[in-house]
Amino acid sequence: MADLKSKFLKVYSVLKSELLEDPAFDFTKDSRQWVERMLDYNVPGGKLNRGLSVIDSYQLLQQGRELTEDEIFLASALGWCIEWLQAFFLVLDDIMDGSHTRRGQPCWFRLPKVGMIAVNDGVVLRNHIPRILRKYFREKPYYADLLDLFNEVEFQTASGQMIDLITTIEGEKDLSKYSLSIHRRIVQYKTAYYSFYLSVACALLMSGEELEKHIDVKNILVEMGIYFQVQDDYLDCFGDPETIGKIGTDIEDFKCSWLVVKALELCNEEQKKVLHENYGKPDPENVATVKALYKELDIEGVFADxxxxxxxxLTSWIEGHPSKAVQAVLKSFLGKIYKRQK
Structure with a gap:
């Protein structure tokens, strides 16, 4: 795995060098330095699970056949396209949420001299993806499918972000809007498609498969993505900031979190009043009151269940899939996230 990760990081360096010499734009010294710094700060800093999953999934779909260097490079390039997409979303997401930290360091837009230039940087990150795809996949029979896939997943993710944002409009803090079905919709579109389905879909296309024939795989991965986000919501409140690399602010930000939705389902009228009065307030006392209520309702136990x-x-759905290779891919995903702490 360490070997795979180091190979994967080498591909990042190759892609970055090529983007910094892209013939479509005449770089100045300053602009090249800016883009390089922006890429190094935002693209390779995370756990890289989404990107590495393309290589893992493609390897498992080959059922034991050793991959050629070229196949590893192409799978890595697709993996990096997903990491670029993630960087684009996170740079803009942090601005929209007014966040302070990301992956254990200040958000990009919080850096001196960056500020709102980060909005354009997000757009640049997004535009690097088709540049990479064009360079390496233009001659492949699945090139159009890859472009379609990235465009569709980006649209789904942006639409999920929109539902999330309009459900939490400033000055309209109304907890009665929140329900499990709204939470599920936000998560399905905002997280599940790009974090779970996209990696496997890239591996399937590279393997010569048609995505229309794998709707069942998409459905299982979307369910897995929803489970992953519920874990994220839980860790935002109960996780260790040192471990997860950020300070959770879902309570202060009035987020439609799984925890608050479950709390609303479980609490009596008096507890509901406490929740309505304290949720979405930046004061640490209000936050502490909400967390105390979560303890009272045993939200930790509800989450464990x-x-x-x-x-x-998920295990029973996976085991019901006719292809052992696809089962292996799905089990590998589930194994990575079950009972995670970060």
Missing amino acids: YESKSYKK
């Missing part, structure tokens, strides 16, 4: 039921349900 949800986690074990989700794991059983």
Whole structure:
């Protein structure tokens, strides 16, 4: 795995060098330096799970056949396209949320001299993806499918972000809008497609498969993505900031979090009043009151129950899939996220 990760990081260096010499734009010394610094700060800093999953998935779909260097490079390039997409979303997401930290360091837009230039940097990051795809996949029979896939997933993610933002409009803090079905919709579109489906879809296309024939795989991965986000919501409140690399602000930000939705389902009228009065307020006392209510309702226990039921349900769906290779891909995903701490 360490070897794979170091190979993967080498591909990042190759792609970055090529983008900094892209013939479509005449770089100045300053602009080249800016883009390089912006890329190094935002693209390779995370866990790289989404990107590495393309290589893992493609390898598993080949059922034991050793991959050629060219195949590893192409799978890595697609993996990096997903990491670029993630960087684009996160740079803009942090601005919209007014966040302070990301991956254990200040958000890009918080850096001196960056500020709102970060908005354009996000657009640049997004535009690097078709440049990479064009260079390496233009002659492949699945090139159009790849472009379609990235465009569709980006559209789904942006639409999910929109539902999230309009559900939490400033000055309209109304908890009665929040429900499990709204939470599920936000998560399905905002997170599940790009974080789970996209990696496997890239590997399937590289393997010569047609995505229309794998709707069941998409559905299982979307369910897995929803489970992953529920874990994220849980870790935002109960996780260790040192471990997860950020300070959770879902309570202050009035987020439609799984925790608040479950709390609303479980609490009595008096507790509901406490939640309405304290949720979405920046004061640490209000936040502490909400967390105390979560403890009172045993939200941690409710989550543990949800986690074990989700794991059983997903495992039985995966085992029902006719292809052993696809089963291996899906089991590998589930294994990576079950009971994660970050």
